[in-house]
Amino acid sequence: MKTLKIGICGVGNVGGAVLDTLNKNPEIIQSQGGVHLEVVLVGARKGKAAVENKQLNVVEDLKEVAASNEIDVLVELIGGCDLAKELVETAIKNGKHVVTANKALIASHGDELFKLAKEKNVQIGFEASVAGGTPVIKALREGLVANKVQWFAGILNGTTNFILSEMSDKNTNFDDALKQAQDLGLAEADPTMDIDGTDAAQKASILAALAFKVPFDFKSVSYGGIDQVDPEDLKYAAELGYAIKHIAYGSLVDEEVSVSAYPTLVSKELLLSQVGQQMNALDICCEDMGSTVYYGPGAGPKPTASAVIADLVDIANGGWPSQDSAKKVNKITKKTASFPRYLRLNVKNEPGAIAKISSIFANEDISIEALIQHEARKLPEDLQDTVPVVIISGSVSEEIISKLITNLESMKEIDTKVRQFRIHNAV
Ligand SMILES: NC(=O)c1ccc[n+]([C@@H]2O[C@H](COP(=O)([O-])OP(=O)(O)OC[C@H]3O[C@@H](n4cnc5c(N)ncnc54)[C@H](OP(=O)(O)O)[C@@H]3O)[C@@H](O)[C@H]2O)c1
Known part of the structure; x- marks a missing residue:
């Protein structure tokens, strides 16, 4: 059976749980994953005191782990972007695979890290960075x-x-x-x-x-x-x-x-x-x-450790296609998709106010799918002459909803900010 030699940086909630699970389930991981995962080096700022298993080789300098030639994979579990990025880059440049649970690092620096990983022909596993123990990255890729x-x-x-x-x-x-x-x-x-x-x-x-x-x-x-x-x-x-x-x-x-x-x-x-x-x-x-x-479960030490270990097993078994940015064909645009909307307005209790609101919707060609206006009830003093009106609109883009809200808020019959949320009802 193949062995994957692992260096772990950070023995906090997740790092501790990774060590626990590796310690508790070696036979399960070997029989189901076909690999022996061996922790050869651990970096913990507080040194051995942070690591219960005294058999492990523990160092306080995390950079020593990232630069080690003894490891096949660096597991980065310290969080944050600065030191974490430096550790990950060091390991990749040294030809080592990386597994991380760090969403901030991948979300902000993913492209440069994946480019570097492709150049060095190594893998980056990041299953634990989204939805913890629920394998959504695996589902997508x-x-x-x-x-x-x-x-x-x-x-x-x-x-x-x-x-x-x-x-x-x-x-x-x-x-x-x-x-x-x-x-x-x-x-x-x-x-x-x-x-x-x-x-x-x-x-x-x-x-x-x-x-x-x-x-x-x-x-x-x-x-x-x-x-x-x-x-x-x-x-x-x-x-x-x-x-x-x-x-x-x-x-x-x-x-x-x-x-x-x-x-x-x-x-x-x-x-x-x-x-x-x-x-x-x-x-x-x-x-x-x-x-x-x-x-x-989207977080918690054990579910997150489960995702980290799944990545290690995948890397031992060949990994995934590259996430290199060269293959990227689209960009995220600032324009956002259209959604039906929920709007809540405090409307002065005057005849004709609802008709005026309807005409503002009609002018922007936005349909009103539902409208609730309950009988006037006790409201805070500053809103006593108003009634809350809730409207569900048809599908509207971000640009048009902003215009609609500006027009509604300029009505003399509406004296507070209009509250607005998107509606998700797609199947
Ligand atoms: N906790 C979760 O449920 C969860 C879920 C999904 C993803 N994640 C991600 O997993 C990563 C780790 O999270 P965690 O909850 O395990 O965090 P944590 O409990 O705070 O553990 C982080 C560990 O890294 C060490 N560390 C941090 N900065 C360091 C530095 N500059 N130098 C040396 N050591 C340093 C800390 O050492 P000290 O103890 O000495 O400070 C601590 O042992 C993060 O990226 C987080 O976003 C966590």
Whole structure:
């Protein structure tokens, strides 16, 4: 049986779980993967104290691991972009394969790293960078290789899905739901990149590179966070037959690729709407075949370690076709695809206001598919003369919806900002 010699940089949550699983399941990995995975060198800043298994060869200088001639593969599990990039480049230049769980690194520097890897004839595995233990990268680059992907829509951030689930299922407010996520170890002490959508946008850019052959180009992804979601929106969405989820979305329409990550209303008829708590799911729709949906744990040390080890086994067995940027044919455009929209407006309780709103929609040639206006009820003092009106529109591009909102907000009968979310109901 072949042996793959591994150097690991970073023994935190994921690095520790990789060592645990390799220690616990060697026979399973050998019988199912046909390879013996041998850890020959570990880089841990705190040295041996960070590594329980004292049999391992542990060094404190991570660069020593990356430059080692003893290893076949460097496993980078420190996170961040600066040192991680340096370690990965060093290993590749030295003719070593790389496995990483680092979405920030791949989303921002994927192209240069894959170019270098191609030149050096080595592989980069990054299954763990998107959806943790759920093998969505494998699905895209292997299982669906015969298909043209039309779009993908995914819940790729467990922290925000947990918060939205708590808010909609238990009426918990945002701050309490976030605190609960932190207490359960589902959210970082600083959860900014989860809450503002950065994490999901990085993952979306990685999926887009595989699905649509665009460069790894996180900067071209448009995104927003769940801090825009108000409990009132969750209630109206439910009344209209939708759940609000944070959806990473990519599509190829008329050879134009758009990639985004926003809070989005998802039809309750779709599987994605049922994905609760910290779970992840990805719906990939291909021409001729339609949708396939992948569901599972999107983070956590053990699921992420499972993906890292799967990459190691694949590398031992020959790896994958190159992700080199030379083959990239499209670019992500800033123009975004069209979606039906949810709009919530506070409208002054005056005759003719709804007719005026309808005419603004008609002027932009946008249909109104549903409209809810409940009887006036007790509202905060500054909104007492208004009634909330919720409208579901037909499909509208980003450019036209911005124009519509500007026109609505200029009406004297509407005195607060218009709230707007996309709707995903495609199958
Ligand atoms: N945790 C998850 O569920 C999950 C899921 C998917 C992907 N990932 C990705 O996996 C990677 C690792 O995540 P993690 O959760 O295992 O992080 P973590 O628990 O913070 O572990 C990172 C490890 O790297 C070490 N490290 C970081 N910067 C270093 C530096 N400059 N020099 C030396 N050592 C350094 C840390 O050492 P110290 O202990 O000395 O600080 C720590 O041992 C990240 O890219 C993350 O995005 C994580």
